[in-house]
Amino acid sequence: MSAISIILVILVAFLAGMEGILDEFQFHQPLVACTLVGIVCGHPTEGIILGGTLQLMALGWANIGAAVAPDAALASVASAIIVMKGIGGATSSSDVINAAISTAVPLSVAGLFLTMICRTIAIPMVHAMDAEAEKGNIRGVEAWQIAAICLQGIRIAIPAGMLCAIPAESVKKILESMPSVVAGGMAVGGGMVAAVGYAMVLNMMATKEVWPFFILGFCLAALGQLTLISLGLIGLAMALIYLGLKEAGSKGGNSGSGDPLGDILNDYE
Amino acid sequence: MEKKVQLSQKDINAVAWRHQFLQGSWNYERMQNGGWAYSMIPAIKKLYPDKDQQIAALKRHLEFYNTHPYVSAPVVGVTLALEEERANGVPVDDATIQGVKVGMMGPLAGVGDPVFWFTVRPILGALGASLAASGSIVGPLLFFILWNVIRIAFIFYTTTMGYKLGTSITKNLSGGLLGKITTGASVLGMFIIGALVERWVSIGFSPVVSKIQQQDGAFIDWSKITGDAEGIKSALEQYSSLGATGLNQTKVTTLQANLDQLIPGLAAVLLTLLCCKLLKKHVSPIVIIIGLFAFGIFARWIGLM
Numbered sequence: 001m002s003a004i005s006i007i008l009v010i011l012v013a014f015l016a017g018m019e020g021i022l023d024e025f026q027f028h029q030p031l032v033a034c035t036l037v038g039i040v041c042g043h044p045t046e047g048i049i050l051g052g053t054l055q056l057m058a059l060g061w062a063n064i065g066a067a068v069a070p071d072a073a074l075a076s077v078a079s080a081i082i083v084m085k086g087i088g089g090a091t092s093s094s095d096v097i098n099a100a101i102s103t104a105v106p107l108s109v110a111g112l113f114l115t116m117i118c119r120t121i122a123i124p125m126v127h128a129m130d131a132e133a134e135k136g137n138i139r140g141v142e143a144w145q146i147a148a149i150c151l152q153g154i155r156i157a158i159p160a161g162m163l164c165a166i167p168a169e170s171v172k173k174i175l176e177s178m179p180s181v182v183a184g185g186m187a188v189g190g191g192m193v194a195a196v197g198y199a200m201v202l203n204m205m206a207t208k209e210v211w212p213f214f215i216l217g218f219c220l221a222a223l224g225q226l227t228l229i230s231l232g233l234i235g236l237a238m239a240l241i242y243l244g245l246k247e248a249g250s251k252g253g254n255s256g257s258g259d260p261l262g263d264i265l266n267d268y269e
Numbered sequence: 270m271e272k273k274v275q276l277s278q279k280d281i282n283a284v285a286w287r288h289q290f291l292q293g294s295w296n297y298e299r300m301q302n303g304g305w306a307y308s309m310i311p312a313i314k315k316l317y318p319d320k321d322q323q324i325a326a327l328k329r330h331l332e333f334y335n336t337h338p339y340v341s342a343p344v345v346g347v348t349l350a351l352e353e354e355r356a357n358g359v360p361v362d363d364a365t366i367q368g369v370k371v372g373m374m375g376p377l378a379g380v381g382d383p384v385f386w387f388t389v390r391p392i393l394g395a396l397g398a399s400l401a402a403s404g405s406i407v408g409p410l411l412f413f414i415l416w417n418v419i420r421i422a423f424i425f426y427t428t429t430m431g432y433k434l435g436t437s438i439t440k441n442l443s444g445g446l447l448g449k450i451t452t453g454a455s456v457l458g459m460f461i462i463g464a465l466v467e468r469w470v471s472i473g474f475s476p477v478v479s480k481i482q483q484q485d486g487a488f489i490d491w492s493k494i495t496g497d498a499e500g501i502k503s504a505l506e507q508y509s510s511l512g513a514t515g516l517n518q519t520k521v522t523t524l525q526a527n528l529d530q531l532i533p534g535l536a537a538v539l540l541t542l543l544c545c546k547l548l549k550k551h552v553s554p555i556v557i558i559i560g561l562f563a564f565g566i567f568a569r570w571i572g573l574m
Contacts, residue, residue, distance in 0.1 A: 023338055024289045026390075026416055031397050035409040045404035052401030052408055055394050059469055062386035070558060109558060122296035126303045126331070129294070133327035136320045138310055141327060145307040148294035181570050188574045189565025191471035192540060196557050198462050198470070199544030201387055204379065206545075209452070210459045217463025222533040228392045228464075235388075235460035239453040246452070 001041060001084065006164045008040035010157050013077045017156030018149055020073035020115060023063065028073035030054030030104075037080035043087055050083050050097050051076065054104055057190055060197035061108075064204065068119075069197060071111025073156050079104040081163045085171040099175045102183040105190045114155045122148050213238065274316050274356050276349055278429070283311040285428040288345055291338050300335035312349055316356035326352070329363045336374035337381025342424045344373045346431020354435075379451050383458025389419065391465060470537035474524040474574055481520045488515045 001009070012033065019028040026032055031051040038047015054076055061069040079100040086096035125148050132140030202214070217235065220226060226234075287308040294303030306327055313326045336344065347369060355361040393412050401408030489507045494500040507515060514520045528535055547557055568574040 018293075021292050021295055022290060023292060024420065026413065029394065029412070031394060031401060031409045031412050035401075035406070044406065048401045048404050048406060048409060052398040055398040055401070055412075056469070059391040059394050060387075060465065062382070062390070064382050064386070069554075105562060109555065109562075112555060119295055119297055122294045122303070123298045126294055126296050126299060129303050129306065130328070130331055133306070133324060133331060136324040136327075138314065138323065138327070141303075141306060142310065145290065145294050145303050148303060149290060152293070182566055185566025185569035186562060187565070188569050189562035191473075192561045192565065193558050195466065195470045195537065195541040195544050196548075196554050196561070198387075198466050198541050199548055200554065201383060201458065201462055202541065202545050203548055205383055205455045205458050207455070210455045213456050213459040214463040217460035217465075218467050218534065218538055219463075219532075221464035221467035228395050228468075231464045232388060232392055232457075232461065235457040235464075238460060239456040242456050243449055243453050 001164060001168075005041050006161070009037055009077075009081060009164055010161050012036045012040060013073075013160035014153035014157040016073040016077050017153040020071055020111070020156065021118070021152040022149070028071075028076070030058055030072055030076035033073065033076035034080040034083075037077060037084065041084040043084055046083050046087060046093055046097060047080055050080055050100060053097070053101055054079065057101075057104070057194070058108075060194035062197060062201075064200050068112055068115055070105075070108035070193065071115055072108065074111030074114065074159060075104040075108035077156055077160050078107045078163055081160060082171060082175070085163075085166075085168040086175050088168075096175060099178060099183060102178070102186040102190075105186050105193070111156070114159075115152070118152050118155050121151060125151075213242075274353065276312060276315060276353055276432070280311055280315050281346070281349060281429055281432055282425065284308050284345060284349060285342065285425050287311065288342060288424065288428070289338075291341060299331070299333040301338075301341075302331050302334050305334045306330040308345060309348070309352075312352060316352055329366060332367055332370075334370055334374065336378040337385065339385055339420060339423055340377040340381035340427075341374070342427040343431035344370055344377065346428045346433070347373065347435060349428075349432045350435035376451055380454045383454050383461075387458055387465070388461050390416070391461070391469075466537050466541050467534035470534070470541060472536040472540065472574070474528065474536070475572060476524045477521055478524050478527055479520075479522045481522075483514070483518055483520050487511065487520075488518050 012027075015027040015036075016033045017028070019025055027036070031054075034047045034051030034054060035044065036047070038044045038050070041047070054072075058070075058072045058075070061072055063069050082100045082103060083093075083096055086100070087093055125144050129141050129144045132138075132144065206214070213235075216238070217231070220231065220234065285308075287310070288304075290307060291301050291304035293307070295301055296303070309326070309330045313323055313330075317323045317326055348366060351361050351366050351369060355366075393416055397408040397412030399408070400411065488511065489504055491504075494504050544557060548554065565574070
């Protein structure tokens with residue numbers, strides 16, 4: 001990798017790290033981060049393909065409440081760097097991408113620990129903000145906020161810089177020596193990990209009232225012809241119908257039958 | 270009468286812009302408090318020229334706060350309206366401001382997480398990823414642009430909306446409206462998550478359950494197919510009537526194929542429900558994730574998956 005590429009990769013890593021916590025522009029999502037790393041290293045196509053594949057794995061990863069999801073930022077940046085280094089060796093570029101994908105998952109767990117460390121270091125930082133506020137120093141409060149954001153950027157930039165420093169030859173050797181059981185098993189695990197993210201949201205939203213909709217979504221998804229957009233529209237339509245019926249039920253529900261549909265049907269008689 | 274201090278649209282936009290950095294100093298003690306205070310600074314400067322008042326305002330906005338970073342925008346708007354009233358001498362005390370923030374953040378997070386993290390992002394992400402699979406730059410561009418247009422429009426619109434509705438929004442929200450939005454979002458969210466569990470939690474059991482020698486006519490007799498175009502045509506015709514099992518004389522059925530006949534994705538939903546149970550028992554999600562990888566390697570090693 002050229003010096004300019006390395007500097008740009010570190011910059012991309014910094015952006016991804018910041019976004020890993022901010023979650024606004026989405027520079028940490030694999031689709032964006034891997035593409036950017038690919039572009040600055042001169043292999044955009046491989047970056048985009050890797051990003052697309054990782055994105056599908058990371059769809060269910062989200063920070064909910066105080067819980068931290070597997071870290072997409074480190075996973076995408078580091079695995080993209082591995083791909084960029086692996087290209088041109090004995091391994092074909094699709095094999096390099098597959099190997100990088102299997103490293104992405106342990107990387108995402110490593111990134112998760114790093115962000116937990118940063119979120120702990122942020123405690124004394126907000127105490128410093130308290131102190132600046134006490135003095136009425138607005139600039140000081142702002143400076144600590146910016147420092148905290150930079151800390152999250154450095155969280156990814158340092159590992160990325162270290163990866164860049166490793167000679168491409170040894171990355172290739174490691175990729176070739178990885179036992180297939182480990183790589184395959186990681187892929188199997190990666191397929192299952194999304195369940196954890198979904199479970200977190202289920203625990204947050206689920207009530208007796210809405211469980212039936214989970215069953216409906218699960219069964220309808222088996223129909224391959226329905227795209228996600230049409231599933232989204234079906235869900236939206238059901239939400240609107242349900243709210244409408246619920247309201248109609250509570251208005252006509254003076255009889256207290258507790259059966260909105262029955263009440264509507266009765267009204268027609 | 271005393272001259273009134275009023276926030277201009279420019280001030281509100283400045284706060285909304287800074288609000289994008291809400292989670293920057295996310296910490297385990299007071300979570301998004303630092304970012305919240307950071308967003309409020311342009312308004313504090315405008316409303317309170319007096320230094321002591323500024324200090325008091327900064328301190329009250331460094332209290333605990335945590336919600337979804339986008340649906341937090343209407344909370345910002347309402348808080349701005351409250352601060353403006355306070356600066357103009359209306360007795361709005363610290364407890365009221367903190368009460369409004371805390372009262373709104375919980376239910377709104379319940380709307381934001383399913384809508385943004387589990388509906389909009391997966392849909393745009395899957396769309397972008399499918400285009401990216403062939404190495405096309407359109408995939409990432411589409412994802413990045415659409416997401417940010419939706420996000421920025423939402424943040425700026427709802428901040429201003431919150432400010433205009435002011436305190437009346439809290440009445441609205443505690444009454445029927447927010448209840449409805451929450452229920453609607455949960456219905457949509459539950460439906461989409463059901464669908465995502467089926468599509469994206471991938472579990473495949475590889476053990477072979479049975480190998481059956483098929484009868485003549487149930488498979489393509491390759492010895493009778495000639496090597497010319499006629500032969501290819503005949504093979505394709507047979508294939509389209511026999512299906513995938515017609516390719517070989519032995520019909521191989523894997524455990525997965527049997528499970529799929531029952532309900533596709535059954536294992537995925539069982540795994541998800543198991544995770545729900547474990548999380549409720551306060552097992553850390555990290556432990557579950559590491560456990561799943563360890564299990565994956567083990568299952569591959571014994572040839573189960």
